[in-house]
Amino acid sequence: MGVISTDSPDSAAAATARPAMARVPLARTVVFGAVALLLFLLVVLPFGWVLNNSFHDDITGAWTLGNYTRIFQSVDLLEPLFNSLLLAVATAVIAVGIGVPLAWLVSRTDLPFRRTIRVLTMTAFVTPSFIGATGWILLAAPNSGWLNALWRSLAGAEAGPLLNIYSMTGAIFICGIYTVPYSFTMVSSALDEMAVELEDAAATLGSGTLRTMLSITIPLVTPAVIASFILSFIQGLTLFGVPAFLLTPTGIPVVTTKLAEFYQLFPPEIYMAAAYCMPLLLVTAMLFWMRRRILGRKQFITISGKSRAGRRIALGAARWPAFGAALLLPLVSVFLPYAALLLVSLTRAWGQGLSWENLSLHWYWWALFGNSETHTAIVNSLLFSTFAATLCVMLGTVVAYIVERRMVFGASLFGAVTTVPIIIPGIVMSVGFFAAYTRAPLNLYGTPLLLVAAFAATFLPIAYAHGGSILKGIGPELERAARSLGAGEGRTFLSITIPLMGGGLLSGWFLVFIPIIRELSVAVFLITPKTNVMTTLIYNAKDGGNYEAVCAMSVLLLLITLALVAAAGPLTRLTTVRRTSRKSGRKTAPAEGVLPT
């Protein structure tokens, strides 16, 4: 029962008495110290180095503002900025223009096969856009693309190509269709969460369907629409893979590909690259600030497959035409590119055309077992993602706990630092980790640790926000009860909080693992042949011309991702069910007055 103070309460000394046990426990110091150190290493240090480097000259290493003035004086450096903005605006317009009507159709109307459309849109969601771009290169490259070949066979051999994916239009198209799922998800969950009663109340007051939609439904989802526009804009601005695949070959630079170019120069202009990150960071920071203003603290939308129970708007004769239109997105983002990738990956040599003799699983065997490079990349991808997701969820959860329960003075600073990576585009993260960890005393270049750390840092905000939202659902008195029974802070966290988070933690792990395994831009400057991952291997192999192998790797990555997405739901549910009510069918003692559960 602690140390007994022997002060008499009535003595003069009692006036300034201090309970003898008010010391800070050692364990607490160690945990907070470790969290602070990790946050420093994962967030503060890389960002600090980028900032520091941006003020240094690449050749002399001296302090300078020259890098920044160069950005605004050189057309070479201004043009990518304008191209990036164009790509971002166009992406956002497409994403919202398609995503919002699609969300309305799926959430609010009697569209046929709504669930299927939802699932297909989710499939587009988890498809890395650079793999979609690879598929579309097969479909719409100016000469060899299948759709162009088909066009020529219809219009005559002398007709020019119908489509050219290697263009700004092509890049906008790809970025757009793979960003639609973001706006779709945000708006459809806003529609799903909206209480049916709000619309019913309008109906009982004599408002018709259209009137209700205009004066109730649309105003209520407007914040979600604006927020999804901002998010899509950021996607278009910060994507690296798609422009690298589609724009670099034709010499159209954007900010992200220009950054990669600085690293490929000889000697590389790494300090210049750091400065060139800043306009990008400035814009994303501003946009996230706006989004926060609009959405409040609700930063992430949980993906749920639940559909609304209320009445649906009857589309009538427009039902099937609407279904056809709703299928367009899955057609261009899933069916066509997947089919192209699958077919090419299954041919021994693509040039020989489609025939039974040419079909084989050769490239899969080759990728998995035959080639040490691809084999290593696959193993690395799985290992790094597992470790990174675990580290990310552990750290994110602990920080969320410290912040949510205000365990220490300045806890919100921990939260703020943990959220910073959300404004840092993947490619900038890569620049930051390269800057911070390719020098003494922490030279991690070439080690798996560097990639694991970079991945974990990038997705830390997701793990943190997810952990926070679970913790909000767990009343602090469940923990206080344990404290009052004699459990310390650590014991309480481990035996009460963690089990109660249960399935939520697992779903958080998947929520982080899936984007990590498909992440390209963060890894791009950090890999070495030994620490290559699947995404960077695909990225680097695309110029080699071995399209069959690239496609086989892409299909493998897609399969892994889709399998994980499919497994996440049931696994999470399994752990969640176990913690609430166990089968009451099992031998339970007959009890008086048990309420039905």
Place this chain on the structure above:
Amino acid sequence: MSGIRIKNLRKSFGTYTALHGIDLQVPNGTLLALLGPSGCGKSTTLQLLAGFEAPTEGEIWADDVLLSSARGVLPPEKRGISLVFQNYAVWPHKTVAENVAFGLAIRRLPKAEIAERLDRTLRTVRLEALRDRYPSELSGGQQQRVALARALAVEPRILLLDEPLSNLDAHLREEMRFEIRQVHDLLGLTTVYVTHDQSEALVTADRIAVMKSGHLQQLGSPEDIFERPSNAFVATFIGANNELAGTSEGNGAIRVGGHVLTAPDRSGAAHGGTVSLCVRPSQVRLFGADQAPDAEGCNVLSGTVQRSAYLGEYRDVLVDLGSGRTLRAFIPPAQSFAPGSVVTALLPIGSCQILGPAA
């Protein structure tokens, strides 16, 4: 003196002061009810006792151990104080037995002793049959008993109950009141019971501390609180009460509008000070205009009946005294007055008290 001693306890949250210096003693083995409306500071007092908040000023002692002062707080797990929460806080991922045994496992007791104490505690709260159930399979009352059992199993030196019955339905609430009192009598634990329900406090407590706006209004036995309230707030908060505001005329007299009424004066107010005449509705007698009652030893007021409600055992009559004053009277059901009829109200002087406003 042993037991809980709270000395000049103050607690501020920013600019808001939840407690303005409370002094309280809870002798060992007694059950103290902290009673007051929401926002009175009773829950803050409990959180300070449990060690989840640090006081801004003042001290909390348990026997000879200083638990809390502005300079530091003994963490909750080291206080030997069990807390039962308003919403039970029963862990949904543990069975009844696991919930109850948690505190015993923390104390690293031998297995046999854990089993023995678990059985004994479950028997005390009559939960033996439900030991392997999960909380989601229990009713609210059963969950409440799990929470109580969990708190008792560790044999705390102090038990805190935070509105333990407020989430139960009325019928169960009445039953559990007696059960809590029974458990207290059985174990003799020093107990602090927070509630906003006066009848809960009257039934369960040895002593009641009435609080309002962060000030202690009165500390006393249930009889003290009901029969000798220290001020008009306490009188009105406990049981039904009429409170006629006026000014002191000194010498046990109060001016209410045009009348000067007399009553035992417990306000301590000087001549002209703000005081109230308090009288329970059950003590007020009403007579029709045609009757000539014996007004010996009574204050006499007259008014018109505003409304009358038949409640079976009595009639609840509201009399309009004019100038915005009203008087409630519980009269025998055989007696009846139509709204609008003129009545004379007799207030026996011995049942009236002149009281000051709340602290």
